[in-house]
Amino acid sequence: MTEAPDDAKARRAVPPVICYPVHRLPKPDLALYGKALASARVTDTVTVPPRDAGTFRVPAGHFFRIACIEGAQVGDLNLWNAHDLSERFYSGKTRALHGTHVSTGDRLWSGFPTLRPLATIVGDSLVWYGIDDFGGSVHDVIGTRCDPYTGNLLAGTQYHHCCHSNLTRALADVLDLPLSDAEGHVHDVLNVFMCTGFTRDTGQYFMKASPVRPGDALTLFAEIDLLGALSACPGGDCSAEHSSDAAACHPLRVEILAPDPATLAGWQPPAKNSYDRSHGR
Numbered sequence: 584m585t586e587a588p589d590d591a592k593a594r595r596a597v598p599p600v601i602c603y604p605v606h607r608l609p610k611p612d613l614a615l616y617g618k619a620l621a622s623a624r625v626t627d628t629v630t631v632p633p634r635d636a637g638t639f640r641v642p643a644g645h646f647f648r649i650a651c652i653e654g655a656q657v658g659d660l661n662l663w664n665a666h667d668l669s670e671r672f673y674s675g676k677t678r679a680l681h682g683t684h685v686s687t688g689d690r691l692w693s694g695f696p697t698l699r700p701l702a703t704i705v706g707d708s709l710v711w712y713g714i715d716d717f718g719g720s721v722h723d724v725i726g727t728r729c730d731p732y733t734g735n736l737l738a739g740t741q742y743h744h745c746c747h748s749n750l751t752r753a754l755a756d757v758l759d760l761p762l763s764d765a766e767g768h769v770h771d772v773l774n775v776f777m778c779t780g781f782t783r784d785t786g787q788y789f790m791k792a793s794p795v796r797p798g799d800a801l802t803l804f805a806e807i808d809l810l811g812a813l814s815a816c817p818g819g820d821c822s823a824e825h826s827s828d829a830a831a832c833h834p835l836r837v838e839i840l841a842p843d844p845a846t847l848a849g850w851q852p853p854a855k856n857s858y859d860r861s862h863g864r
């Protein structure tokens with residue numbers, strides 16, 4: 584047994600410090616985006632079938648809207664630079680910068696070495712949810728994606744319609760890649776509409792029924808040319824289980840919206856991170 588030191592209480596009482604103060608981040612111009620969105624027209628629509636994934640392309644300066652259309656449903660989102668798959672969404676750094684859950688004004692960041700916003704959230708009909716009494720909130724960047732490997736590890740299953748597999752098939756199809764190549768490009772997701780948190784007593788990742796209803800949507804502005812993939816999670820509203828065919832599942836819709844270019848006068852895609860990459864050598 585390890586005894587607590589005499590000053591344990593004092594050590595625990597040290598107040599926390601925010602790792603990355605957000606006020607130092609370049610601020611998105613939400614008024615500009617709002618004006619552009621008001622002028623935007625739908626140019627393409629993709630319906631993602633339940634327990635499957637779909638892909639879509641969004642030119643820089645356009646919007647995409649992920650909508651719940653038939654019943655409560657969670658979506659797992661991957662984003663890549665449309666011209667370079669090595670630049671992709673970095674869930675961990677997005678979490679470090681914006682917190683465990685994201686909403687309007689938060690940005691989805693790419694990994695190293697680019698570390699720039701791929702997309703900015705400009706509309707979230709679930710923003711009212713806030714943080715519930717369990718510590719749960721919506722649109723998390725803490726879960727990774729449901730996958731057949733963890734299912735196999737925990738239950739010995741061979742289930743093929745987890746979000747990881749759905750995203751892998753969708754990317755393989757759109758880029759005509761072998762599954763094994765496509766799989767390597769699939770990454771930790773934004774869990775759209777998913778309600779999650781960590782239990783207070785054991786710190787375990789939990790999920791609960793998503794508050795999303797038909798008509799709800801998350802709207803994002805594409806900061807660079809994007810290739811996106813969205814999986815309609817086999818967990819449905821994620822109220823009970825995922826990684827099986829047990830849950831009621833529904834389709835999701837992705838709309839691509841083009842604004843009047845005049846509304847974005849002066850806007851430019853974000854530059855790549857300017858760290859010189861010499862790493863001390």
Ligand SMILES: [Zn+2]
Binds near residue numbers: 728729746825
């Ligand atoms: Zn899933």
